[in-house]
Amino acid sequence: MRDIFEAELTQLGDNLVQLSERVNTAISAAGTALLTADVALAQQTISEDDAIDALARDTDDRAVLLLAQQAPVATDLRVVVSTLRMSATLERMGDLAQHIAQVARRSYPQCAIPEPVLPVFKALHQSSVSLAERLTRLLETRDLLEANAIERDDDIIDDLHHDTFSALLNPNWAGTTQETIDITLVGRYYERFGDHGVSIARRVIYLVTGTDIAHV
């Protein structure tokens, strides 16, 4: 019985890593599509969100089945409940990547992000990809150094997000209203990547150490 349980728990963890890998790919592709006005890549990213949703659903179904059949307690229960939460968070990150790809697609053949703020969005893209890669490694290895680095990535993202507003509110800003709207929304999506990443990092810290810093 315990062997089956361990195998199912491992499978659940593998599912979460797979989900994280797919989200990682989506974030990377959406950002590239945005920054290079690549409409085919944007379209592909939008289409692939269904697979992320399906994998999140499968993960949830496995977690609920595990609760029903094995009635885990203590740490095992915490792992299963946390998996349910992390899968919802990853699914949401996939939605945000899809939103970024939609902005890229709507603006095509133009780049949604005009020249003056392109460096800020390149940096947001890099930090978000870094954060997503760390998330996958964190879920694979439970190495808490990754969790700490995710918090740092989030700080960088927050600063860059602030920079997007500074650029828009600079008297020299000469973009169109559509550009202002797109920058505001896309900046917000990147900020949310950071928040979601930190939320998962803190859940893993809690699972590994028993210390809840999510609510500090």
Place this chain on the structure above:
Amino acid sequence: MRDIFEAELTQLGDNLVQLSERVNTAISAAGTALLTADVALAQQTISEDDAIDALARDTDDRAVLLLAQQAPVATDLRVVVSTLRMSATLERMGDLAQHIAQVARRSYPQCAIPEPVLPVFKALHQSSVSLAERLTRLLETRDLLEANAIERDDDIIDDLHHDTFSALLNPNWAGTTQETIDITLVGRYYERFGDHGVSIARRVIYLVTGTDIAHV
């Protein structure tokens, strides 16, 4: 044993209704603060988000304890798992209300929403309050007519959200960049209220009927 379980399940449901009531109050207060530039009400709404977070945490703790101590299966398990999800969604709606109140506070003594789009945001406020009130009633009564009406409120919110972009992109739009940013963000927060409301409505439909329309 079954009696204790039933009592705990009822308590869990009561917690969720209380959480929904608080979120309802926050959405109503945040919108009023925004539309009337009431900085005291904005501040109060921002402060009260801690209580929402604490109640969501308490609800989650009870749900996990119930899983550990009672090992529910079938419908009972679905109720407990759904409660975990709905509490996270309600907590997030509280955050969004707090964000709206923060925009109201930052703009004070000016109203963040300029005259030309004030009617659209009044309508967004009304539909969101309607949706939040329905959510509370739905969680109390499980009356699926409320769930259907929540979907309709969300459709109205989506149309109004679209109207905010139409106003911004109209050649006559003469607002400042800060106003464009605020309208874009606040419009987005209202749109998310609708999405979250629908997500909860579909979970309740699933609990009551066993039909999953969340993934249709």
